[in-house]
Amino acid sequence: MSRPRVLYVTGWMRSGSTLLGNVLGELPGVLHVGELHYLWRNGVLNLGTNSTCGCGRDLRACDIWSAVLAANGTAEPAAARAMVGQQRALLRTRHTRRRLAESLGKAPRAPEVDEAVGRTAEIYRLLAGHGGERLIVDGSKYPAEAAALLGRSDLDVRVLHMVRDARATALSYARAKDYIDPMSPSRSSGYWTAFNLASELIGRAAPDRYLRVRHEDLCRAPREVLTEVLRFAGLADDPPVGESGRVNLGANHTVTGNPDRLAKGDTRIRPDERWRTQLPAPRIAAATMTALPMLARYGYRLLPNAKEG
Template identity: 30%
Template sequence: MNHSSTSPASGTGGARNRPNILMLGGFGRSGSTLLERCLAESRGVVGLGEVLHLWERGLRDDELCGCSLPFSQCPFWLDVGDRAYGGWDHVDVEQAVGDRTTVVRNKYLLELITGLTPANRRVRRDRLLGRVNALYDAVVETSAARLIVDSSKHPAYAYLLRRAAINLKCVLVVRDPRGVAYSWSKVVTRPETGSAGEIMPRYSTVSAVANWTLYGVLFHALSLFNVDVKTVHYEDFMASPRQVVDDILRFAGLEPGAGDTEHIQKSEVHLSAHHTVAGNPMRMRTGTLQIKADSAWMVSMPPRDRRVAGILSFPLRLAYGLRRN
C-alpha cells in the first residue's frame, strides 16, 4: 500500500442522514463478541467488530477479517475504503494509527468531554473524527444497513464518538467480574494474526476488576451527556438470548420483524461470516454455536483470586444485582 497521503477523504459531505451506531461497551470477556454477532445476523444490521483497532490491526498489520481473508483482500473492506477515502492507499497509515493511539486514552477523558484540547491533540482528534465519519458513511453505503454495531468497548472511544456525525447509542455488557478476571487469566491465541504463537493480553485479578469497574462507571456516565445507555447482563443473555437481542434491537430503534432473530434458539445460534476487524477469536467461527454461560470460574478460579475479585467489586456487583457470594 502507498502510505503517503495524510488526510482522509471528506466522505459524502453536505446534508445527509447520520449513521445509526450501536456501540457495545464494557471490559472484555463479557460476551460482547457473541452478542454483536447475534445482532449482526438480523435484517438491516451490520457488525464491524472493534473499529477502534481497524487502523493498526486491519490497515497496518493486515490481520484477518472475520470472513477469514486478510483485511487487504476482503471485498467488503475494499469497497468501504474506496467509498470513504478513494481507496485505502490514500490513508496515511502511520498517521492514522498515531492519531488513534494518541487521542483515544482514558487519561484524556476530560478533554474528550469538554472539547478543551491542546492544539496538537485537537488536530489529531479532528483528523480521527474525519476518518471515522467517512468510514461509517461508507459502511452504510456498502451494506445498506440501518444499524452499525461497533464493539470497540473502550470508554474513551465512546466519548470521542459523541463528537462524530452519527446517532450514537451504547450497550454496556456486564458479566460477573470474577468470571471476567478468571477469563483474562487464561492463555488465548489470536488466529487472526496468522501466527499460532501470538496470544491475547492477560491481566491480573486486580487489574481485571479495576478495568471492569472503570469501564462500567464511565459508560454509565455517558447518560449524563445525552447518550442513551442500556445495561445488559451476560447471564441474562446466556439464559434468554433471543429476548435480549430483541430488546437491544428495539433500544436501537429497530422493531424486530418476522424471522429477524430466528437464527437464535434457546441454547444455540447459527452464525454466518461477518466482516469484523478485531475482537475475541470467536468472531471467526461460523455455523451452529452453543449458547451456554461460562461458569468455569466458580469451580476453577483460585480461592484467593476469587476473594480478591469479590471484595474489590462488591459495591458495583451489589448495584448490578449480581451474586453476592
C-alpha cells in the same frame, strides 16, 4: 443522505460483545464490524494478532474492507500510523470525561479529535453502503471514543454498555491466548472497574442514548435481551434466536475481536459460570476485592457459591 445508525458497544473486554454483534448481524441491513478501533493498527499495519477479517481473509484482501479503506484514504501505512497515534493520544479511557464535555458543548473540541473521529465517521458512512444500511454494530469498547462520536451530528450513535461478572473476565485473562496476554485477577478487575466507570459517565451524560445490559442476562434470556437491544437501536425486528437460545450464524466481516467471531453454523447462547469452579479461591478473592463495590451495583453476588437469580 440519512445519518448512519451506529450501535457502539462499550465496557470491559470479554463481556459478550462478539456474540451479541454476530447475532444482530444475521438481520438484513445490520453489519457487525467487530472492534473497528483496531482497523488501522491490526488491519493495515499488522501490529497486532487476530487481524484477519471475520470472513477468514486477510483484512486488506476482503472485498468490503479493501474498498472501504481505499475510499477512506487510510489504506497506506503513513495514514494508518497517524490514525493510531491520534487514537492513543486522544481516545484512551482516561480521556472519556473530556471527550464528553466536548460532545455536550461544555468545552471546545480540539481539531485533532475531529480529525480522528471524522475518519471513523467516514468509515461508518462507507459501511452503510456495504451491508450496514440499517445499523452498524461496533464492538470497539473504548468509552472515550464512544463519547467523542456522540458529538457527531452526522451520525446516529447509541451506546450499549455490556457488563459481565469481573470474576468471569478474570478467568478469561488467567491464561495466555494467541491474541491476548495473561493478566492477574486484580489487574483485570482494575481495568474492569475503570472501563465500566467510564462507560457509566456516558449514561449519566446522555441517558436517552445509553443502555446497559449484563452478559449473564443475555445468556439466560437471549430473546428478551436482544429484543430490548434492537428496540434501543431503533429496529423493530424479532431477534434471530429461537426459544432455546439457538441461532444459525453465517459469515461476518468483523475486525479483530474474540476468535469466536469466526464460528459459523448452529450456535447456542447459554450461561457460562466456569469461573465458580475453575478460578482458585485466592484469585476469586483478588478479583472480587478489586471490583467492589461495583459488583453489587450490577447485581452480582459477592460469594462464589451464590448463583445469580
